[in-house]
Amino acid sequence: MNTPINGNDLKELGYPEGTLVGLALRINKKRNGYNREEMFMHYKAVLEHPENYIDDKVFSKLAIAIIEKANEKPEDFIQLNKNPNAFSAYGLENIEEGARKQMEVAMQLPVTIAGALMPDAHQGYGLPIGGVLATNNAVIPYGVGVDIGCRMALSVYDIPEFFYYENEDKFKRELIAHSKFGAGHGFHGQYKSDHAVLESNVFNENTFVKKLKDKAWSQLGSSGGGNHFVEFGIMEFEKDDEILNIPKGKYVALLTHSGSRGLGATIAGHYTKLAKDTCKLPEVAKNLAYLDLNSQLGQEYWLAMNLSGDYASACHEVIHTKMEKALGATVLAKVENHHNFAWKEMYNNEEVIVHRKGATPAAKGLMGIIPGSMTAPGFLVRGKGEENAINSASHGAGRQMSRTKAIKSITKTDMQTILKDHGVTLIGAGLDEAPMAYKDIHQVMAAQQELVDVVAKFTPKMVRMADDGSHED
Structure with missing residues (x-):
């Protein structure tokens, strides 16, 4: 077997995140007559x-x-805490070691106050996806993530379940007409949408962000690539919900998942580099470089991050408004929540900066949506305000297979079979987004019963995703 060696393979051998992994991977491209097993032996x-x-x-x-790395002087770096606080973890037995190790490193930062790991967690860059970190007046660009303000948005319509099955062609037509996918893709000319977010002062006050405005305008209302989707499904309320004022029953609903597109990704890359230049951390913690919120850079990033979040929300609003008009439906309830963000919140009676990288805010009474996969149900939830979890819950099922592994181990027939078994129509998406690449959502939900209450269940029926192999998630 000649599967390429990747960065995660090297990290499992003990290579720290950063330059050494990149150098080792460049050597691997040549191989020099060694097979995969021999390369592993030499790397070790x-x-x-x-x-x-x-x-x-x-x-x-x-x-x-x-x-040279081993001989770098410790005083050249900001020192990590040798006796960090423990972090809370939910469903730990199903969380990969790489994610746990990343969380352990995050807990060593001198600015860290508390941490928690959600049951859908898996390894990312810097803070793991599914990681929650509370810090003292500091923001970590890679603790927020690349797709700033990525979010879920739900519209529950006054359309009964049977109407969907009798009019599938209409729903397919509207889904294709009012959504757009693919990294870098956007709208042009008369097809561009307008929104108040484009009038934000941040576009004028920050010269770097100003250059991104035209791209942001063209991509407004689009969904990007990776695990982003626009889908119709059936939302089932097993009992009346008095807060949302929705009677028991099954309704057609629209669920969307996407973020801040090129705007957020470019801002994340820019300020991550600046953070690394100004906040020198040891190699193992390099991607957790932080910005002091009292500094000019910290304030710049904070405003740009919030703009990205507002922009991501505007993208969803454009999609949901278009679909509401196209269907001629009345929206009974709208719910929206975001992740890949940092919030100012109170924790243990002090103000902290809470980073949720792939985690859903779950303060007491706060509504959120936790999706499964294209064939597994998602859940409308209400937070319980669990302080040990820093008022958070999972943001989905979480990957159990890397994209590379999914593409190599799942066939088109496998994917078509599971879609057919669940009665799901799929438009777009590659094998890397196959349902089997994700953890069992029921297992994930069972691990966080003390974090959220389930209000209703969403069953996907028609899913659209990027079909160009782009991985903008």
Whole structure:
């Protein structure tokens, strides 16, 4: 088997995130006659005994870099806390070791107050996806994530379940007409939408963000790539919900998942680089570089992050408004929540900055949506305000397979079979988004019963995703 070696493979061998992984991967491209197993053997050996490889024609650069890293003076870096507080974790037995280790490192930051790991957690960059971190007056761009303000939005219509099955062609037509997917894709000319978010002062006050306004305008109302979707499904309330004023029953609903598109991604990349330049952390914590909120850079990022969140919300609003008009339906309830964001909140009677990277806000009484996969149900939930979880819950089922592994191990026939078994119509999406690539949503929900109450269940019926292989999630 000649599967390419990737960064996660090297991290499992003990390579820290950062430059060493990149250097090792460049060597792997050449292979120099070694097979995969032999490369693993050498990677392990050079990490443990780099001195033996200083003159090696293949691994000498990596060996020297490892030695240099080991000899960097600790005083060159901000020191990590050697006795960090423990973090709360939910469904820990089903969370990969890489995510747990990343959370342990995050807890060592000198600005960290508290942390929690949600049951859908998996390894990311810096803070794991599914990680929640409360800090003291500091914001971590990679603790927020690349897709700033990514969110779920739900519209429950006054349309009974049977109407969907009698008019599937109409729903398919409207879904295709009023959604647009693909990394970098947007609208042009008369098809562009307008929204008040484009008048934000941040576009005028921040010269870097100002350059992104035209792109933001063209992408307004689009959904990007990766795990983003626009889908119709059946929302089932098993009992009357007095707060939403919705009687028991089954209704057609629209559920969307996407974020701040090129605007948020470009802002995230820009301020992550600046954070790394100004906040020198040891290699293992490099991607957790933070900005002091009392600094000019910290304030710039905070305003740009909030603009990205408002923009992501506007994208959903455009889609939902178009669909409401196209269907001629009345919306009984709208629910929206976001993740990949940082909030100022109270924790243990002090104001902290709460980062939720792939985690749903779940303060007491707060509504949210936790999706499963294209064939697994999602859940409309109400938060319980669990302080040990820093008022948070999972943001979905969470991946159990990397995109690469999913593409290699799942066939089109497998995917078509499971879609047919669940009566789901799929428009777009690659094998990397197959339902089997995700954890069992029921297992995830069982692990967070103390975090949220389930209000209603959403069963996907018609799903649209990017079909160009773009991974903007």
